[in-house]
Amino acid sequence: MKTIPDKIRLAVFDDNSFFRESVNILLEGRTDMVLTGAFGDANNVLHDVRSASPDVVLMDIDMPGTNGIEALKKIKAAFPDMPVMMLTDFDDDDKVIDSICSGANGYTLKTSTSEKIMESIHDVYNGHSSLSPTIAKKVLKLFSGKFSLPSDNTDYFLSPREKEVLNELVNGNSHKAIADKLGITYDTVRAHIKQIYRKLQVSNISAAVSKALRQRIIQS
Numbered sequence: 001m002k003t004i005p006d007k008i009r010l011a012v013f014d015d016n017s018f019f020r021e022s023v024n025i026l027l028e029g030r031t032d033m034v035l036t037g038a039f040g041d042a043n044n045v046l047h048d049v050r051s052a053s054p055d056v057v058l059m060d061i062d063m064p065g066t067n068g069i070e071a072l073k074k075i076k077a078a079f080p081d082m083p084v085m086m087l088t089d090f091d092d093d094d095k096v097i098d099s100i101c102s103g104a105n106g107y108t109l110k111t112s113t114s115e116k117i118m119e120s121i122h123d124v125y126n127g128h129s130s131l132s133p134t135i136a137k138k139v140l141k142l143f144s145g146k147f148s149l150p151s152d153n154t155d156y157f158l159s160p161r162e163k164e165v166l167n168e169l170v171n172g173n174s175h176k177a178i179a180d181k182l183g184i185t186y187d188t189v190r191a192h193i194k195q196i197y198r199k200l201q202v203s204n205i206s207a208a209v210s211k212a213l214r215q216r217i218i219q220s
Contacts, residue, residue, distance in 0.1 A: 008125050011037035011054035012087075013045065013071060015063045019110070023058070026114055033121065042071035046078050056125050058087045059104075061095055069098050076103040083124045087117070096138055100210055106130025123174050128205065131172035155217055156199045165192040167218045170209050 010033055012023050020038040027035050037052025039045075043065040049057065057075060061068035072084050085106040086099045099107055106124045108117055120130035158166065161182075168178040175193070179186045193205075200217075202208045212218050 007032060007034040008121065009034055009036045009053060009055045010058060010121065011039070011049060011052040012058040013039045013042045013063065013068065014060040015040050042066040042068060045071040045074055049075060049079065049082070055083070056121055057082060057084045059084055061086060061088045061090050061099070069095070069102055072099065072102050072104055085120060085124045085130055091135060091138065093138070096135060103204070103207070105204060107135045109135070128174050135172065158196065158199055158217070162192050162196050163218060165189060166196055166208065166212050169205055170212055170218060
């Protein structure tokens with residue numbers, strides 16, 4: 001887990017000025033987060049990320065010029081370790097899949113409660129999954145059908161417990177929720193996830209979920 005700063009620095013990219021202002025109002029007075037940049041498009045996304053110097057980027061999808069998924073790819077190419085959470089109205093299949101496969105660290109709908117959005121930001125900042133249950137189930141359904149690859153019966157030598165943890169990650173559960181559900185400690189969950197990353201040869205939750213579903217390492 002990262003050392004928690006005085007405040008988690010956020011940059012938001014969204015062409016809806018009302019939503020940008022809503023985010024600003026939502027963060028006013030909070031002791032754990034601060035908005036360091038709010039941008040109406042992603043046409044200069046790398047310059048804007050450098051200027052805002054965020055800990056987490058909140059990215060809409062449908063914007064004029066450079067859309068959110070293209071902006072996500074640019075961020076990940078230039079700043080591989082920068083957490084990016086898609087925060088959008090869209091839950092259609094193509095956008096969800098494209099976002100996750102492009103490296104999004106989370107996908108949260110704007111219709112979520114403000115409490116859930118704040119929780120998701122913390123999860124993404126700490127390297128956890130922030131797929132909402134609705135999105136996680138959609139992803140699982142999509143990958144188990146036409147978007148999945150034929151199974152080659154490879155399980156990457158995951159232990160039964162590691163498969164359980166991976167399944168919970170696919171379902172969008174946080175580290176704490178996984179620990180509570182499986183009756184193990186938070187640190188044990190982190191240790192299992194570290195091993196999952198090593199065995200799957202991935203570096204983040206989105207990549208682990210994508211690989212697990214595409215190659216049917218776990219069953220829906």
